[in-house]
Amino acid sequence: MNKEQEHTFVTLLEENQNIVHKICRLYTSDADAHNDLFQEITIQLWKAYPKFRGDAKFTTWMYRVALNTAITLYRKSKKKIKTQEIEPISFKIKAEEYDDQVEQQLRLMYDAIKELNDIDKALVFLYLEDRDYKDISETLGISEVNARVKMNRIKTKLRTVLNP
Protein backbone atom coordinates (compact mmCIF):
# COMPACT_ATOMS: atom_id res chain seq x y z
CA MET A 1 0.00 0.00 0.00
CA ASN A 2 1.28 3.45 -0.81
CA LYS A 3 1.72 6.48 1.43
CA GLU A 4 -1.37 8.14 0.09
CA GLN A 5 -3.59 5.20 0.94
CA GLU A 6 -2.02 5.07 4.37
CA HIS A 7 -2.76 8.72 4.93
CA THR A 8 -6.35 8.39 3.72
CA PHE A 9 -6.91 5.41 5.96
CA VAL A 10 -5.51 6.98 9.12
CA THR A 11 -7.46 10.17 8.48
CA LEU A 12 -10.71 8.25 7.97
CA LEU A 13 -10.13 6.23 11.09
CA GLU A 14 -9.22 9.29 13.11
CA GLU A 15 -12.48 10.94 12.06
CA ASN A 16 -14.54 7.86 12.88
CA GLN A 17 -12.65 6.55 15.89
CA ASN A 18 -15.73 6.96 18.10
CA ILE A 19 -17.19 3.81 16.60
CA VAL A 20 -14.18 1.78 17.67
CA HIS A 21 -14.06 3.34 21.13
CA LYS A 22 -17.71 2.54 21.71
CA ILE A 23 -17.14 -1.09 20.77
CA CYS A 24 -14.14 -1.22 23.08
CA ARG A 25 -16.22 0.16 25.95
CA LEU A 26 -18.85 -2.49 25.36
CA TYR A 27 -16.52 -5.43 25.14
CA THR A 28 -13.80 -4.66 27.66
CA SER A 29 -13.81 -3.78 31.31
CA ASP A 30 -10.60 -1.86 31.94
CA ALA A 31 -8.49 0.79 30.31
CA ASP A 32 -5.68 -1.60 29.30
CA ALA A 33 -8.02 -3.98 27.57
CA HIS A 34 -9.77 -1.05 25.92
CA ASN A 35 -6.50 0.13 24.38
CA ASP A 36 -5.52 -3.39 23.47
CA LEU A 37 -8.77 -4.04 21.62
CA PHE A 38 -8.61 -0.63 19.97
CA GLN A 39 -5.19 -1.51 18.64
CA GLU A 40 -6.27 -4.92 17.36
CA ILE A 41 -9.28 -3.40 15.60
CA THR A 42 -7.03 -0.77 14.02
CA ILE A 43 -4.66 -3.49 12.76
CA GLN A 44 -7.53 -5.55 11.35
CA LEU A 45 -9.09 -2.50 9.69
CA TRP A 46 -5.77 -1.66 8.11
CA LYS A 47 -5.23 -5.22 6.93
CA ALA A 48 -8.70 -5.32 5.39
CA TYR A 49 -8.44 -1.83 3.89
CA PRO A 50 -7.20 -2.98 0.46
CA LYS A 51 -10.46 -4.92 0.16
CA PHE A 52 -12.52 -1.84 0.97
CA ARG A 53 -14.27 -0.64 -2.11
CA GLY A 54 -15.45 2.92 -2.33
CA ASP A 55 -18.99 1.83 -3.21
CA ALA A 56 -19.80 1.10 0.44
CA LYS A 57 -19.70 3.68 3.17
CA PHE A 58 -16.48 3.63 5.16
CA THR A 59 -18.39 3.56 8.44
CA THR A 60 -20.61 0.64 7.38
CA TRP A 61 -17.51 -1.29 6.47
CA MET A 62 -15.90 -0.25 9.76
CA TYR A 63 -18.78 -1.51 11.87
CA ARG A 64 -18.39 -4.92 10.32
CA VAL A 65 -14.61 -5.33 10.63
CA ALA A 66 -14.53 -3.80 14.10
CA LEU A 67 -17.33 -5.97 15.45
CA ASN A 68 -15.82 -9.06 13.85
CA THR A 69 -12.58 -8.30 15.62
CA ALA A 70 -14.26 -7.77 19.00
CA ILE A 71 -16.53 -10.81 18.79
CA THR A 72 -14.33 -13.28 16.97
CA LEU A 73 -10.68 -12.39 16.54
CA TYR A 74 -9.78 -10.66 19.76
CA ARG A 75 -8.19 -12.60 22.56
CA LYS A 76 -8.25 -10.96 25.93
CA SER A 77 -4.94 -9.40 26.78
CA LYS A 78 -2.97 -11.15 29.47
CA LYS A 79 -1.93 -7.88 30.99
CA LYS A 80 -5.31 -7.55 32.61
CA ILE A 81 -5.00 -6.10 36.08
CA LYS A 82 -7.99 -6.64 38.31
CA THR A 83 -7.59 -3.59 40.48
CA GLN A 84 -7.72 -1.29 37.50
CA GLU A 85 -11.19 -2.40 36.58
CA ILE A 86 -13.51 0.45 35.87
CA GLU A 87 -17.16 0.45 35.07
CA PRO A 88 -17.11 0.27 31.30
CA ILE A 89 -20.47 1.50 30.18
CA SER A 90 -21.86 3.20 33.20
CA PHE A 91 -19.65 6.20 32.72
CA LYS A 92 -20.11 9.06 35.04
CA ILE A 93 -23.43 10.67 34.47
CA LYS A 94 -23.47 14.33 35.13
CA ALA A 95 -25.94 14.99 37.90
CA GLU A 96 -27.26 18.20 36.48
CA GLU A 97 -28.32 16.54 33.24
CA TYR A 98 -30.77 14.03 34.63
CA ASP A 99 -32.92 13.69 37.63
CA ASP A 100 -32.17 10.83 39.97
CA GLN A 101 -34.80 8.48 38.63
CA VAL A 102 -33.65 8.72 35.03
CA GLU A 103 -30.07 8.37 36.10
CA GLN A 104 -30.95 5.24 38.02
CA GLN A 105 -32.82 3.81 35.02
CA LEU A 106 -29.94 4.42 32.67
CA ARG A 107 -27.50 2.88 35.05
CA LEU A 108 -29.65 -0.23 35.35
CA MET A 109 -29.92 -0.55 31.59
CA TYR A 110 -26.19 -0.10 31.03
CA ASP A 111 -25.50 -2.71 33.68
CA ALA A 112 -27.91 -5.08 31.99
CA ILE A 113 -26.22 -4.52 28.62
CA LYS A 114 -22.88 -5.28 30.22
CA GLU A 115 -24.24 -8.65 31.28
CA LEU A 116 -25.40 -9.62 27.79
CA ASN A 117 -23.47 -12.14 25.71
CA ASP A 118 -21.20 -10.98 22.87
CA ILE A 119 -23.79 -11.41 20.13
CA ASP A 120 -26.59 -9.65 22.00
CA LYS A 121 -24.21 -6.83 22.80
CA ALA A 122 -23.50 -6.46 19.10
CA LEU A 123 -27.23 -6.26 18.38
CA VAL A 124 -27.80 -3.63 21.06
CA PHE A 125 -24.78 -1.69 19.85
CA LEU A 126 -25.99 -1.58 16.25
CA TYR A 127 -29.45 -0.64 17.46
CA LEU A 128 -28.11 2.20 19.60
CA GLU A 129 -26.07 3.34 16.62
CA ASP A 130 -29.30 3.60 14.63
CA ARG A 131 -28.33 0.99 12.06
CA ASP A 132 -31.32 -0.45 10.24
CA TYR A 133 -32.26 -4.11 10.48
CA LYS A 134 -31.06 -4.86 6.97
CA ASP A 135 -27.65 -3.61 7.97
CA ILE A 136 -27.71 -5.46 11.31
CA SER A 137 -28.65 -8.71 9.61
CA GLU A 138 -25.90 -8.31 7.02
CA THR A 139 -23.28 -7.50 9.63
CA LEU A 140 -24.04 -10.51 11.78
CA GLY A 141 -25.07 -12.97 9.08
CA ILE A 142 -28.58 -13.61 10.34
CA SER A 143 -31.91 -12.96 8.65
CA GLU A 144 -33.62 -9.61 9.02
CA VAL A 145 -36.69 -11.18 10.61
CA ASN A 146 -34.61 -13.01 13.18
CA ALA A 147 -32.58 -9.90 13.94
CA ARG A 148 -35.85 -8.08 14.66
CA VAL A 149 -37.20 -10.89 16.83
CA LYS A 150 -34.00 -11.14 18.79
CA MET A 151 -33.76 -7.38 19.25
CA ASN A 152 -37.32 -7.23 20.53
CA ARG A 153 -36.48 -9.88 23.08
CA ILE A 154 -33.49 -7.90 24.26
CA LYS A 155 -35.59 -4.72 24.46
CA THR A 156 -38.12 -6.55 26.61
CA LYS A 157 -35.32 -7.80 28.79
CA LEU A 158 -34.00 -4.28 29.27
CA ARG A 159 -37.46 -2.97 30.10
CA THR A 160 -37.92 -5.78 32.61
CA VAL A 161 -34.82 -4.62 34.41
CA LEU A 162 -36.57 -1.30 35.00
CA ASN A 163 -39.93 -2.75 35.96
CA PRO A 164 -39.26 -6.07 37.59
Place this chain on the structure above:
Amino acid sequence: MDELDLLKQDWKRKEQELPKLSYDDIHKMIWKRSSSIVKWIFVISILEFLFWGLISFTLKDSEGMEAYNSIKDLTLMKVLTYFGNAALFVFILLFFMNYRRISTIDNAKTLMKNILRTRKTVNYYVWFNLVYFVIFSFVIIFLEMNYDEQLIQLHDEFAAKGNETMFYTVIYGMSFIFVIIFAVVIWLFYRLIYGILLKKLNKNYKELKQIEV
Protein backbone atom coordinates in the same frame (compact mmCIF):
# COMPACT_ATOMS: atom_id res chain seq x y z
CA MET B 1 -40.62 9.00 26.07
CA ASP B 2 -39.76 5.31 26.00
CA GLU B 3 -36.88 4.17 28.22
CA LEU B 4 -35.01 2.83 25.24
CA ASP B 5 -35.23 6.13 23.41
CA LEU B 6 -33.79 7.70 26.49
CA LEU B 7 -30.98 5.19 26.40
CA LYS B 8 -30.35 5.94 22.74
CA GLN B 9 -30.20 9.64 23.50
CA ASP B 10 -27.82 9.12 26.36
CA TRP B 11 -25.66 6.83 24.22
CA LYS B 12 -25.18 9.65 21.74
CA ARG B 13 -24.54 12.19 24.45
CA LYS B 14 -21.76 10.02 25.88
CA GLU B 15 -19.81 10.27 22.66
CA GLN B 16 -18.29 13.42 24.03
CA GLU B 17 -16.75 11.47 26.89
CA LEU B 18 -14.93 9.02 24.61
CA PRO B 19 -11.14 9.14 24.37
CA LYS B 20 -9.65 10.93 21.38
CA LEU B 21 -6.57 9.54 19.72
CA SER B 22 -4.39 11.68 17.51
CA TYR B 23 -3.45 10.97 13.91
CA ASP B 24 0.02 9.92 15.07
CA ASP B 25 -1.32 7.55 17.73
CA ILE B 26 -3.40 5.74 15.13
CA HIS B 27 -0.64 5.82 12.56
CA LYS B 28 1.71 4.08 14.98
CA MET B 29 -0.88 1.40 15.68
CA ILE B 30 -1.31 0.19 12.11
CA TRP B 31 2.16 -1.32 12.09
CA LYS B 32 1.82 -3.10 15.41
CA ARG B 33 1.63 -6.87 15.45
CA SER B 34 -1.75 -8.50 15.60
CA SER B 35 -2.50 -11.02 18.31
CA SER B 36 -5.75 -12.28 16.87
CA ILE B 37 -6.84 -15.90 17.19
CA VAL B 38 -6.52 -16.31 13.42
CA LYS B 39 -2.83 -15.64 13.71
CA TRP B 40 -2.52 -18.11 16.57
CA ILE B 41 -4.46 -20.72 14.69
CA PHE B 42 -2.16 -20.27 11.71
CA VAL B 43 1.01 -20.61 13.79
CA ILE B 44 -0.26 -23.60 15.75
CA SER B 45 -1.49 -25.34 12.62
CA ILE B 46 1.84 -24.92 10.86
CA LEU B 47 3.58 -26.28 13.96
CA GLU B 48 1.28 -29.28 13.89
CA PHE B 49 2.05 -30.02 10.27
CA LEU B 50 5.76 -29.74 11.06
CA PHE B 51 5.40 -31.93 14.14
CA TRP B 52 3.61 -34.73 12.31
CA GLY B 53 5.87 -34.45 9.29
CA LEU B 54 8.89 -34.70 11.57
CA ILE B 55 7.47 -37.65 13.48
CA SER B 56 6.96 -39.65 10.34
CA PHE B 57 10.42 -38.81 9.02
CA THR B 58 12.25 -39.62 12.24
CA LEU B 59 10.27 -42.82 12.58
CA LYS B 60 11.33 -43.89 9.15
CA ASP B 61 14.95 -42.88 9.43
CA SER B 62 15.92 -43.46 13.02
CA GLU B 63 18.65 -45.92 13.82
CA GLY B 64 16.48 -47.44 16.48
CA MET B 65 14.38 -48.69 13.65
CA GLU B 66 17.24 -50.62 12.11
CA ALA B 67 15.05 -53.63 11.90
CA TYR B 68 12.76 -51.49 9.77
CA ASN B 69 15.29 -51.72 6.94
CA SER B 70 14.43 -55.35 6.44
CA ILE B 71 10.87 -54.50 5.51
CA LYS B 72 11.04 -51.02 4.05
CA ASP B 73 11.28 -52.23 0.47
CA LEU B 74 8.11 -54.25 0.65
CA THR B 75 5.32 -52.96 -1.60
CA LEU B 76 2.91 -52.63 1.31
CA MET B 77 5.34 -50.35 3.15
CA LYS B 78 5.95 -48.26 0.07
CA VAL B 79 2.24 -47.82 -0.51
CA LEU B 80 1.69 -46.83 3.10
CA THR B 81 4.51 -44.29 2.98
CA TYR B 82 3.33 -42.72 -0.27
CA PHE B 83 -0.18 -42.58 1.10
CA GLY B 84 1.02 -40.77 4.23
CA ASN B 85 2.99 -38.22 2.21
CA ALA B 86 0.13 -37.61 -0.22
CA ALA B 87 -2.23 -37.05 2.72
CA LEU B 88 0.12 -34.49 4.23
CA PHE B 89 0.22 -32.64 0.92
CA VAL B 90 -3.56 -32.70 0.45
CA PHE B 91 -4.25 -31.55 4.01
CA ILE B 92 -1.78 -28.68 3.77
CA LEU B 93 -3.39 -27.62 0.50
CA LEU B 94 -6.87 -27.74 2.02
CA PHE B 95 -5.64 -25.84 5.05
CA PHE B 96 -4.26 -22.99 2.96
CA MET B 97 -7.36 -22.85 0.80
CA ASN B 98 -9.55 -22.55 3.89
CA TYR B 99 -7.20 -20.13 5.58
CA ARG B 100 -7.28 -17.77 2.62
CA ARG B 101 -11.04 -17.72 2.83
CA ILE B 102 -10.96 -16.11 6.29
CA SER B 103 -11.85 -12.46 5.89
CA THR B 104 -12.90 -9.84 8.39
CA ILE B 105 -15.10 -8.17 5.78
CA ASP B 106 -17.42 -11.19 5.76
CA ASN B 107 -20.40 -11.16 8.08
CA ALA B 108 -19.78 -12.45 11.61
CA LYS B 109 -21.32 -15.85 11.01
CA THR B 110 -19.40 -16.57 7.80
CA LEU B 111 -16.17 -15.43 9.39
CA MET B 112 -16.67 -17.77 12.34
CA LYS B 113 -17.63 -20.64 10.05
CA ASN B 114 -14.50 -20.18 7.95
CA ILE B 115 -12.22 -20.03 10.97
CA LEU B 116 -13.75 -23.19 12.39
CA ARG B 117 -13.46 -24.90 9.03
CA THR B 118 -9.75 -24.06 8.83
CA ARG B 119 -9.22 -25.46 12.28
CA LYS B 120 -11.19 -28.57 11.42
CA THR B 121 -8.92 -29.30 8.47
CA VAL B 122 -5.96 -29.56 10.81
CA ASN B 123 -8.02 -31.62 13.22
CA TYR B 124 -8.96 -34.11 10.56
CA TYR B 125 -5.32 -34.33 9.64
CA VAL B 126 -4.40 -35.15 13.22
CA TRP B 127 -7.07 -37.81 13.51
CA PHE B 128 -6.04 -39.19 10.17
CA ASN B 129 -2.51 -39.37 11.52
CA LEU B 130 -3.54 -41.17 14.66
CA VAL B 131 -5.35 -43.83 12.68
CA TYR B 132 -2.55 -43.97 10.16
CA PHE B 133 -0.03 -44.24 12.98
CA VAL B 134 -1.90 -47.15 14.54
CA ILE B 135 -2.21 -49.01 11.24
CA PHE B 136 1.40 -48.29 10.37
CA SER B 137 2.62 -49.54 13.76
CA PHE B 138 0.70 -52.76 13.57
CA VAL B 139 1.72 -53.42 9.99
CA ILE B 140 5.35 -52.92 11.02
CA ILE B 141 5.02 -55.21 14.02
CA PHE B 142 3.29 -57.83 11.93
CA LEU B 143 5.90 -57.66 9.17
CA GLU B 144 8.80 -57.63 11.61
CA MET B 145 7.49 -60.84 13.08
CA ASN B 146 8.01 -62.44 9.72
CA TYR B 147 11.09 -60.67 8.44
CA ASP B 148 13.20 -59.54 11.37
CA GLU B 149 15.64 -62.27 12.27
CA GLN B 150 16.13 -61.17 15.87
CA LEU B 151 12.42 -61.20 16.46
CA ILE B 152 11.99 -64.54 14.73
CA GLN B 153 14.74 -65.93 16.94
CA LEU B 154 13.09 -64.52 20.05
CA HIS B 155 9.79 -65.98 18.95
CA ASP B 156 11.37 -69.38 18.44
CA GLU B 157 12.95 -69.26 21.90
CA PHE B 158 9.60 -68.49 23.50
CA ALA B 159 7.89 -71.10 21.36
CA ALA B 160 10.42 -73.74 22.36
CA LYS B 161 9.51 -73.16 26.00
CA GLY B 162 5.84 -73.36 25.13
CA ASN B 163 5.33 -69.61 25.78
CA GLU B 164 4.22 -68.54 22.30
CA THR B 165 0.97 -66.98 23.52
CA MET B 166 2.84 -64.95 26.09
CA PHE B 167 5.19 -63.71 23.40
CA TYR B 168 2.32 -62.39 21.27
CA THR B 169 0.53 -60.97 24.27
CA VAL B 170 3.59 -59.00 25.36
CA ILE B 171 4.39 -57.69 21.87
CA TYR B 172 0.83 -56.66 20.96
CA GLY B 173 -0.05 -55.61 24.48
CA MET B 174 2.88 -53.24 24.72
CA SER B 175 2.14 -51.76 21.33
CA PHE B 176 -1.47 -51.29 22.30
CA ILE B 177 -0.62 -49.51 25.55
CA PHE B 178 1.87 -47.30 23.76
CA VAL B 179 -0.71 -46.28 21.14
CA ILE B 180 -3.33 -45.56 23.80
CA ILE B 181 -0.95 -43.35 25.79
CA PHE B 182 0.02 -41.52 22.62
CA ALA B 183 -3.63 -40.95 21.64
CA VAL B 184 -4.53 -39.66 25.11
CA VAL B 185 -1.65 -37.20 25.07
CA ILE B 186 -2.76 -35.89 21.68
CA TRP B 187 -6.35 -35.66 22.84
CA LEU B 188 -5.37 -33.68 25.95
CA PHE B 189 -3.27 -31.37 23.82
CA TYR B 190 -6.32 -30.70 21.66
CA ARG B 191 -8.57 -30.06 24.59
CA LEU B 192 -6.05 -27.47 25.71
CA ILE B 193 -5.80 -25.77 22.33
CA TYR B 194 -9.56 -25.69 21.99
CA GLY B 195 -10.02 -24.56 25.53
CA ILE B 196 -7.70 -21.62 25.06
CA LEU B 197 -8.32 -20.60 21.49
CA LEU B 198 -11.78 -21.52 20.43
CA LYS B 199 -13.93 -21.35 23.55
CA LYS B 200 -15.22 -17.86 22.85
CA LEU B 201 -15.58 -18.47 19.14
CA ASN B 202 -17.54 -21.69 19.58
CA LYS B 203 -19.80 -20.04 22.14
CA ASN B 204 -20.55 -17.05 19.91
CA TYR B 205 -21.04 -19.21 16.83
CA LYS B 206 -23.56 -21.33 18.71
CA GLU B 207 -25.30 -18.18 19.86
CA LEU B 208 -25.59 -16.86 16.30
CA LYS B 209 -26.89 -20.17 15.03
CA GLN B 210 -29.48 -20.27 17.79
CA ILE B 211 -30.95 -16.97 16.64
CA GLU B 212 -31.80 -18.64 13.34
CA VAL B 213 -33.57 -21.60 14.93
